[in-house]
Amino acid sequence: xxxxxRIGAFAVTVSLIVAASSVGRTEEAGTSDARAAVEKGNARxxxxxxxxxxxxxxxxxxxxxxxxxxxxxxxxxxxxxxEFWKTAMEGGVKSVTLTTLDVGANGDLAHEVGTVxxxxxxxxxxxATASAKYVVVWKREADGWKMHRDIWNDPxxx
Amino acid sequence: xxxxxRIGAFAVTVSLIVAASSVGRTEEAGTSDARAAVEKGNARxxxxxxxxxxxxxxxxxxxxxxxxxxxxxxxxxxxxxxEFWKTAMEGGVKSVTLTTLDVGANGDLAHEVGTVxxxxxxxxxxxATASAKYVVVWKREADGWKMHRDIWNDPxxx
Numbered sequence: 001x002x003x004x005x006r007i008g009a010f011a012v013t014v015s016l017i018v019a020a021s022s023v024g025r026t027e028e029a030g031t032s033d034a035r036a037a038v039e040k041g042n043a044r045x046x047x048x049x050x051x052x053x054x055x056x057x058x059x060x061x062x063x064x065x066x067x068x069x070x071x072x073x074x075x076x077x078x079x080x081x082x083e084f085w086k087t088a089m090e091g092g093v094k095s096v097t098l099t100t101l102d103v104g105a106n107g108d109l110a111h112e113v114g115t116v117x118x119x120x121x122x123x124x125x126x127x128a129t130a131s132a133k134y135v136v137v138w139k140r141e142a143d144g145w146k147m148h149r150d151i152w153n154d155p156x157x158x
Numbered sequence: 159x160x161x162x163x164r165i166g167a168f169a170v171t172v173s174l175i176v177a178a179s180s181v182g183r184t185e186e187a188g189t190s191d192a193r194a195a196v197e198k199g200n201a202r203x204x205x206x207x208x209x210x211x212x213x214x215x216x217x218x219x220x221x222x223x224x225x226x227x228x229x230x231x232x233x234x235x236x237x238x239x240x241e242f243w244k245t246a247m248e249g250g251v252k253s254v255t256l257t258t259l260d261v262g263a264n265g266d267l268a269h270e271v272g273t274v275x276x277x278x279x280x281x282x283x284x285x286a287t288a289s290a291k292y293v294v295v296w297k298r299e300a301d302g303w304k305m306h307r308d309i310w311n312d313p314x315x316x
Contacts (some may be wrong), residue, residue: 066260066271068291070311074259074271102224104297104306107265111295111307113224113232133226135293135309137269139262148262149269151293153228153311 034105037145038112038138042098045147049096052089058082061147062139068151070132081150092122108140109148116152131155192263195303196270196296200256203305207254210247216240219305220297226309228290239308250280266298267306274310289313 041060048056058078061067067075067084075084085093095118102113113135120128134152138145199218206214216236219225225233225242233242243251253276260271271293278286292310296303 068271068293068311071314073314074291104267106267106297109262109264109267109269111267111269113226113307133232133309135226135295135307137293137295139264149271149293151291151309151311153226153309156229156231 030105030107031103031110034110034138034140034145035100035103037140038103038110038136039100041138041145041147042100042114046096046098049085049089049093054082054086054089057085061150062141065146065148065150068149070153092120093118094121095119105138110138110140110145112136112138115155188263188265189261189268192268192296192298192303193258193261195298196261196268196294197258199296199303199305200258200272204254204256207243207247207251212240212244212247215243219308220299223304223306223308226307228311250278251276252279253277263296268296268298268303270294270296273313 045057045060048054048060058081061078061081063078064076065078065081067081069075069084075081097117097119098114099116100112100114104111113133115131115133118130118132120130122128132152133155134150136147136151137149139148140146203215203218206212206218216239219236219239221236222234223236223239225239227233227242233239255275255277256272257274258270258272262269271291273289273291276288276290278288280286290310291313292308294305294309295307297306298304
């Protein structure tokens with residue numbers, strides 16, 4: 001549906017935009033508990049990626065999670081998301097560094113805004129990094145907070 | 159921080175991934191009310207874009223909303239988000255068609271997964287389209303549900 005020319009036109013539009021401003025924090029009911037849970041979940045995610053443990057990564061998502069990878073099709077469900085990360089790790093993703101910028105929560109849902117830096121090591125290429133910004137919707141289940149919706153996109157071009 | 163080679167390495171990683179599966183619906187407390195509110199909000203958003211009314215677009219976001227545009231810096235707050243859309247409309251965005259694929263809710267928070275098709279008309283270029291997939295976190299305030307977090311990214315390359 002989108003040819004390069006079409007993407008080009010939209011890129012022009014986007015490049016006209018002078019985005020701005022730093023990111024602060026909002027407070028909603030239960031936010032401090034949720035923030036601690038989010039940071040704990042992110043630490044586990046980073047640890048699981050660092051040891052290439054796709055099963056542990058998958059366990060951090062809800063059974064009916066939906067992931068929206070940059071330039072990829074939506075990935076639905078814990079098992080498919082585990083396979084996505086397994087493939088990503090086999091493809092060179094060695095570690096992720098997550099920085100949480102904002103958390104808000106209400107009841108059993110929380111939303112997180114953050115940035116991620118990936119270390120990538122592909123056979124025959126120099127080590128590389130990639131960064132993205134993201135929104136994760138976390139959901140509290142019987143056994144704790146899990147990632148329920150997960151989407152990221154590219155930072156501004158340098 | 160990211161050169162073209164680095165992005166290239168990550169693109170290779172992403173392109174290795176065979177993403178899959180269709181998107182269903184999850185049900186959580188209050189989801190049917192939230193879904194109706196989300197669809198109403200999206201209709202208002204599309205109408206506001208179609209008449210190039212940046213003020214009406216901005217009013218659909220919370221005062222402390224955060225938007226994460228594809229390849230752009232984060233945009234914080236209703237006013238800055240209104241300016242973003244004003245610039246986008248001046249830059250050629252004429253209409254948006256939103257398709258809601260999933261809504262879940264709990265209390266005063268809801269999350270939406272969907273796709274968007276933009277019609278873009280830049281002076282001196284043929285009319286173009288661009289599509290994206292997105293996650294929006296909606297928040298119920300005293301005067302109704304508003305967009306609180308808004309992020310989108312590119313579909314798979316064709």
